[in-house]
Amino acid sequence: MIKRNVKYREICNSMRQRILSGEFTADKRLPGQFALAAAYNVGAVTANRALNELELSGLIRRRVRSGSYVRKNPRFISELFVVLSGKIEKEELWIAEYWKGISEKSESLGIPVQMLKATDSTFEQKVLIEGGMHGVILLGFEDTDLVNKLEKLKIPHVLTAVEPSLAKYCAVENRRQAARELSDALIKSGCRRIFFIGNMSKPNHVTASRGFTDSLANPSGSGNHILNATIDSVSTVVGNLLESENRPDGLVFAGSDLPFASLPYIFHSGRTCPRLGFMTDNPNIMLFKGLGFTASYSQSETGRNSFDLLSEIIKNRDTKPKTVYTNFEIISPDI
Numbered sequence: 001m002i003k004r005n006v007k008y009r010e011i012c013n014s015m016r017q018r019i020l021s022g023e024f025t026a027d028k029r030l031p032g033q034f035a036l037a038a039a040y041n042v043g044a045v046t047a048n049r050a051l052n053e054l055e056l057s058g059l060i061r062r063r064v065r066s067g068s069y070v071r072k073n074p075r076f077i078s079e080l081f082v083v084l085s086g087k088i089e090k091e092e093l094w095i096a097e098y099w100k101g102i103s104e105k106s107e108s109l110g111i112p113v114q115m116l117k118a119t120d121s122t123f124e125q126k127v128l129i130e131g132g133m134h135g136v137i138l139l140g141f142e143d144t145d146l147v148n149k150l151e152k153l154k155i156p157h158v159l160t161a162v163e164p165s166l167a168k169y170c171a172v173e174n175r176r177q178a179a180r181e182l183s184d185a186l187i188k189s190g191c192r193r194i195f196f197i198g199n200m201s202k203p204n205h206v207t208a209s210r211g212f213t214d215s216l217a218n219p220s221g222s223g224n225h226i227l228n229a230t231i232d233s234v235s236t237v238v239g240n241l242l243e244s245e246n247r248p249d250g251l252v253f254a255g256s257d258l259p260f261a262s263l264p265y266i267f268h269s270g271r272t273c274p275r276l277g278f279m280t281d282n283p284n285i286m287l288f289k290g291l292g293f294t295a296s297y298s299q300s301e302t303g304r305n306s307f308d309l310l311s312e313i314i315k316n317r318d319t320k321p322k323t324v325y326t327n328f329e330i331i332s333p334d335i
Contacts, residue, residue, distance in 0.1 A: 007042050011050035012057075012133055014040075019059055019070055020315045030060060030068040053078075057133050058110060073109065076314045077135040077156070080106050080113040080307075081127050085141035094256075094282055094299065098139055098161060101303025115139075118146060128153060135310050142167055156314045160306040161299070162203050168321035169313055171306035175204055175279065178295035178328045179211030182277045183252055185293045185330050187215065191250030191275050195241060197262075198254030200228040205254040208279055212252055231257045238262045242274075250275045256282030263288070276333075289331050297328035 015036075018024055031039065036047035051068055054060045058075030062068045082102055084095070099115065106113040116123060127136060128149055136150060136157040147166050150157045159167035163175075179196075186194050196212040198205035209226050229237040234257075241248060251266075251274050253259040259278055266273055276292025278285050285294065305324045313319045 007040075008046045008050045008053065009132070011036060011040050011042070011047065012053050015050065015054055016057075016059060016076075016133065017317070019074055020076060024070050026070050026072045026074075028070055029066075030070065032067060053133070075109060075111050076311050077111060078133040080111055080135050080137065080310075082113060082115045082137045082139050083123075083127065083146075084115065084117045084139055085119075085143065095139065097283055097299035098303040098306075101298075101300035101305075102137060102307050103303075104300075105304050105307035118143065127155070129155075135314065137306050137310060138167070156310060158306045158310045158313070160302060163207055164323060169309055169319075170323040171302055171309050172323065172325065173297045173299070173302055174325040174328060175208040176211035176214070177325075178279065178297060178330075179208040179252065179254075180214045181211075181330050182279070182293055182295040183212050183215035185332070186250040186252065186275055186277050189250075189275060189293075193246065193248045194250035194252060195248045196226045196252045196254070197229050197234065197237065197258055198226070199230055199258070200226075201230075202255065204281065208254045229258060231261055234258045234262045235265050238265060242266070248274050250277065252277035252279075254279050254281070256285050259285065259288065263291075290333055292333050294331040294333075295328055296331050297326050299326075302326045 015030070024030060033044050033047040033051055036050065037044045040047065051060070051062060055062050055068070057078030058071065060068050060070055060074070080102070082099065103113055116126070127134070132155060134155070136155055138146070138157060138159045140161045142159055142162060142165060144166055147157070157167070157169070159170040161172060163172055164170040183194060183196075196209050198209055200206055200209070212226065227237055227241070238251070253262070253276070259276075276288070278288055278292055278294045280286060280294060280296050283299070286296065288294070289296075305326060309322070309324050
């Protein structure tokens with residue numbers, strides 16, 4: 001963790017809050033460096049540095065021989081860091097949609113945004129700066145030590161794409177409720193032996209499996225099961241299931257890799273195809289919407305929600321802890 005000239009950063013953070021709260025409105029002239037120096041009991045050089053920082057961050061404009069003024073559309077942060085764990089497989093398959101939503105929002109406000117991994121050598125010097133005017137979005141992972149550091153340094157941050165256990169603010173898809181309603185749709189369509197297939201080493205698959213279990217409260221859903229599978233084993237898992245005496249009439253898949261890997265086997269097995277349910281953890285899953293029920297939600301929307309939530313907690317530091325869930329819908333197959 002890095003500490004830098006605390007005094008000028010204290011002035012920056014104080015003035016930022018006063019601007020975002022509306023105390024200083026657009027085009028209103030701010031106190032000059034000598035007035036700020038007196039108000040915060042610092043030297044004129046420190047006060048001037050604070051004003052320069054506020055200008056660089058996009059909150060104010062400084063005019064020669066006129067003074068400093070609040071911008072008409074002030075940035076609420078100087079820079080946004082989207083942080084990955086550094087342990088994610090096939091990043092390009094799922095990150096793109098979240099990034100699209102986040103970058104659209106940041107670019108519309110002129111806020112620089114940068115993606116980096118928590119394992120990068122420059123991570124600490126860029127992100128873990130006490131009193132910095134930047135914001136952080138943790139994408140797809142929640143590290144206890146990192147969350148605690150961000151809290152200690154008072155760096156505003158939002159967890160995205162996974163359910164929180166420690167983070168106070170989160171934007172995520174409601175996979176539990178989506179899986180429950182997806183399973184209920186299969187039950188209502190007449191299915192009685194439904195199996196859930198997911199990679200139980202992935203937190204989001206576990207969350208979805210809990211929603212599937214919730215649907216068992218419906219008496220007609222008795223006898224359902226949860227099966228663990230990986231990209232390498234799913235064909236075998238599905239094959240054994242279709243050949244068993246307890247052959248399913250419905251399958252719910254978590255993730256995107258599992259259905260892509262198993263569907264060719266299902267449709268060429270020579271057996272009557274069970275009814276299918278998909279979770280849109282990858283937009284490419286929508287290619288299958290005519291083949292089964294689909295729990296449709298947008299990762300781009302989740303990215304936008306995470307940006308909006310970050311904006312909210314910066315503008316109002318008294319915001320209560322909250323999780324913002326992305327809307328979803330259950331789409332019926334074209335049958």
